[in-house]
Amino acid sequence: MKFNLTYTIQILNNTPQVIRNLLSDLPDELVHSNEGGDSWSPYDIVGHLVHGERTDWFPRTEIILSNKENKKFIPYDRFAQFEESKGKSLEDLLNEFSELRIENIHKLKNMDIDEEKLNMEGIHPEFGNVTLRELLSTWAAHDLTHIAQISRVLAKQYKEEIGPWIKYFDKLKA
Amino acid sequence: MKFNLTYTIQILNNTPQVIRNLLSDLPDELVHSNEGGDSWSPYDIVGHLVHGERTDWFPRTEIILSNKENKKFIPYDRFAQFEESKGKSLEDLLNEFSELRIENIHKLKNMDIDEEKLNMEGIHPEFGNVTLRELLSTWAAHDLTHIAQISRVLAKQYKEEIGPWIKYFDKLKA
Numbered sequence: 001m002k003f004n005l006t007y008t009i010q011i012l013n014n015t016p017q018v019i020r021n022l023l024s025d026l027p028d029e030l031v032h033s034n035e036g037g038d039s040w041s042p043y044d045i046v047g048h049l050v051h052g053e054r055t056d057w058f059p060r061t062e063i064i065l066s067n068k069e070n071k072k073f074i075p076y077d078r079f080a081q082f083e084e085s086k087g088k089s090l091e092d093l094l095n096e097f098s099e100l101r102i103e104n105i106h107k108l109k110n111m112d113i114d115e116e117k118l119n120m121e122g123i124h125p126e127f128g129n130v131t132l133r134e135l136l137s138t139w140a141a142h143d144l145t146h147i148a149q150i151s152r153v154l155a156k157q158y159k160e161e162i163g164p165w166i167k168y169f170d171k172l173k174a
Numbered sequence: 175m176k177f178n179l180t181y182t183i184q185i186l187n188n189t190p191q192v193i194r195n196l197l198s199d200l201p202d203e204l205v206h207s208n209e210g211g212d213s214w215s216p217y218d219i220v221g222h223l224v225h226g227e228r229t230d231w232f233p234r235t236e237i238i239l240s241n242k243e244n245k246k247f248i249p250y251d252r253f254a255q256f257e258e259s260k261g262k263s264l265e266d267l268l269n270e271f272s273e274l275r276i277e278n279i280h281k282l283k284n285m286d287i288d289e290e291k292l293n294m295e296g297i298h299p300e301f302g303n304v305t306l307r308e309l310l311s312t313w314a315a316h317d318l319t320h321i322a323q324i325s326r327v328l329a330k331q332y333k334e335e336i337g338p339w340i341k342y343f344d345k346l347k348a
Contacts, residue, residue, distance in 0.1 A: 001203065001331040010199050011328070021192045022321070025184050029175065127338035134337035141336050144329035145345060147196070148322040154185070155318035157175040161311035164301035171319060 003133050005113055011140040013105055016098040018147055019046060022154075023090065031090050033157050042150045046093045047081030049146060053100035055080075057139045058107065064122040064132045065111060071122040177307050179287055185314040187279055190272040192321055193220060196328075197264060205264050207331050216324045220267045221255030223320060227274035229254075231313045232281065238296040238306045239285060245296040 023031060023042055034041040040048070056076045063071050085093060111117070118133040152171060159172045166173065197205055197216055208215040214222070230250045237245050259267060285291070292307040326345060333346045340347065 001207065001335070003335045004201075007201055007204060014195050014198050014200075017198075018192055018195045021188050021195060024188050024191075026188075027178075027181055030181060033175065124338070127341075130337060130339075133335065134339065137332045137335035137337075138339040141329045141332040141339075141343060141346065144325045145343060148325035148329070148345070151318045151322035151325065155315045155322070158311045158315040161175070161177045161307065162315055163304060163308035163311075164298070165304075165308065165312040165315075167301075169315060169319060171322070172315065 003118070003137055005118070005136070008136050008140045009105060009108065011143060012101065015049075015143040015147065016094070016101050019049075019150065020094050020098070022147070022150055023094075026154075030154060030157060033153060035153055035156055040149070040153070042153055043085070043090055043093070044081055045146050045150055045153075046090065046097060047085035047088075048078070049143075050093055050097045050100065051077070051080045051084055052142070053097060053104060057135070057142075058104040060122060060135055061108065061111075061132065064120050064135065065117060073122055073124055075125045177292070177311055179292070179310070182310050182314045183279060183282065185317060186275065189223075189317040189321065190268070190275050193223075193271070193324065194268050196321070196324055197268075200328075204328060204331060207327060209327055209330055214323070214327070216327055217259070217264055217267070218255055219320050219324055219327075220264065220271060221259035221262075222252070223317075224267055224271045224274065225251070225254045225258055226316070227271060227278060231309070231316075232278040234296060234309055235282065235285075235306065238294050238309065239291060247296055247298055249299045 023046075031043050032041045034044070055074070060073050063073060088096075113132070118131065118136075120132050121129045122132075122135070124130045155169075156172050159166060159169070162169065162172075197220075205217050206215045208218070229248070234247050237247060262270075287306070292305065292310075294306050295303045296306075296309070298304045329343075330346050333340060333343070336343065336346075
């Protein structure tokens with residue numbers, strides 16, 4: 001698919017409500033369940049999205065579009081949520097995520113992003129030069145893969161209870 | 175996780191709204207995109223959920239709890255949606271799915287399902303004897319895996335546009 005800013009912002013716009021509904025009225029037993037070992041629970045994932053909203057996606061957009069000489073991104077901490085979410089309920093995190101996302105979309109829309117700006121670059125700590133188009137695409141894809149992850153974590157809690165049907169659910173076996 | 179009817183019904187209850195939000199205001203280009211070959215698009219998946227709602231999950235629940243001598247399930251047609259969805263918009267299918275799901279949950283709640291009923295059995299065309307507990311668990315897990323699938327199909331449309339970030343997205347490579 002060719003990149004389209006409107007669709008991409010629409011995906012970003014949909015995510016908080018999707019996750020809120022996916023976890024709506026589910027018990028702590030499910031919200032804090034994971035896929036074993038140090039894999040993430042739905043609660044951990046929402047905390048990760050909150051942190052990304054604060055420190056990753058939009059701040060990197062600003063760096064790319066800035067006049068700064070040094071457009072190097074600050075490395076992203078994929079484990080920050082384990083500290084930052086402490087003492088917060090899922091509801092707290094969902095509210096925080098929604099509010100930050102609304103604010104970021106609002107600022108994004110005010111940046112008059114056109115083809116020229118989409119081609120501007122920043123410097124990723126691992127990949128080197130990346131364009132704004134690639135960053136915004138990754139932001140949307142990142143949302144979607146975490147929605148898939150939350151759904152899979154919840155589904156996996158049923159892997160014993162579905163009995164012989166496990167045969168049809170390859171993704172739940174691991 | 176030990177099976178819990180209330181949580182399971184809550185998952186079934188959440189699904190229509192999750193999918194509606196996930197596809198909210200997305201263009202046909204995304205709604206009809208797939209993972210290549212004869213894989214399913216989000217539109218196909220919603221059609222499949224509508225068909226399941228009509229002919230699979232609840233009808234099988236009724237067979238298990240009935241007094242019929244023959245509790246054999248009717249084999250499920252995994253491809254029925256390609257005929258049945260013809261001429262329908264995504265909005266039509268989402269509305270149909272929501273309405274059928276509300277109705278099925280309502281009927282389910284009126285069946286006074288207890289431990290004894292959860293242990294009752296029907297005959298699956300491939301697996302033979304299966305319990306109501308297994309059927310209801312599979313119904314919820316099936317919802318969740320299709321939500322994950324829709325999210326993955328959408329994310330995959332970005333696999334070129336994310337550039338070097340593909341390295342972090344194993345699930346989008348295939």
